[in-house]
Amino acid sequence: QKEVEQNSGPLSVPEGAIASLNCTYSDRGSQSFFWYRQYSGKSPELIMFIYSNGDKEDGRFTAQLNKASQYVSLLIRDSQPSDSATYLCAVNNRGSTLGRLYFGRGTQLTVWP
Amino acid sequence: GAGVSQSPSNKVTEKGKDVELRCDPISGHTALYWYRQSLGQGLEFLIYFQGNSAPDKSGLPSDRFSAERTGGSVSTLTIQRTQQEDSAVYLCASSSWTSGGPDTQYFGPGTRLTVL
Numbered sequence: 001q002k003e004v005e006q007n008s009g010p011l012s013v014p015e016g017a018i019a020s021l022n023c024t025y026s027d028r029g030s031q032s033f034f035w036y037r038q039y040s041g042k043s044p045e046l047i048m049f050i051y052s053n054g055d056k057e058d059g060r061f062t063a064q065l066n067k068a069s070q071y072v073s074l075l076i077r078d079s080q081p082s083d084s085a086t087y088l089c090a091v092n093n094r095g096s097t098l099g100r101l102y103f104g105r106g107t108q109l110t111v112w113p
Numbered sequence: 114g115a116g117v118s119q120s121p122s123n124k125v126t127e128k129g130k131d132v133e134l135r136c137d138p139i140s141g142h143t144a145l146y147w148y149r150q151s152l153g154q155g156l157e158f159l160i161y162f163q164g165n166s167a168p169d170k171s172g173l174p175s176d177r178f179s180a181e182r183t184g185g186s187v188s189t190l191t192i193q194r195t196q197q198e199d200s201a202v203y204l205c206a207s208s209s210w211t212s213g214g215p216d217t218q219y220f221g222p223g224t225r226l227t228v229l
Binding site: 004032034036042043044045046049088090092099100101102103104105106 | 221
């Protein structure tokens with residue numbers, strides 16, 4: 001059974017702080033890892049993906065992947081109230097970069113002014 | 114460019130009725146996915162179409178659920194004899210996989226289904 005676990009939160013940080021979102025996965029064969037942001041009542045929107053060990057930076061967002069520890073994280077620097085949303089971690093199938101994604105239940109982030 | 118579109122945006126039906134949900138993927142995307150999201154839950158995979166290959170139906174929760182994709186583009190998810198537990202937001206996603214890269218899925222706005 002493939003599982004993706006996230007801290008459900010809620011995570012609350014002040015504006016300008018770093019928000020750290022964590023995700024672990026059970027399938028060691030997973031190859032691609034995605035972070036989606038979902039505002040209340042809206043559909044998920046892709047923030048970034050990562051598939052190599054290490055860090056990947058895109059603006060204020062940094063994804064970190066450690067396949068040995070089966071751990072992926074998302075750091076949001078200089079957090080803004082507009083970052084308040086639920087963040088979904090998703091991983092793909094064993095041995096393939098195609099096909100269904102397995103989603104965590106999401107971490108709710110609140111950034112207060 | 115246009116994103117994934119879904120219709121209707123909201124559907125209220127009575128228990129036992131059949132419903133059809135439509136998804137129009139991003140033009141040129143070869144893969145199409147259906148997920149559903151119940152209140153407070155994560156996304157649950159339903160079915161996946163990739164080009165002309167047989168669909169991956171492993172996530173369909175019962176034989177009341179079916180989906181088709183005509184002409185490699187538009188897809189319809191059909192739920193027969195709806196039950197109250199079918200109430201959820203049904204999300205469609207599409208992707209255009211390129212060799213060597215991850216399969217990045219882009220989601221439509223969803224259809225909120227309420228079964229009374």
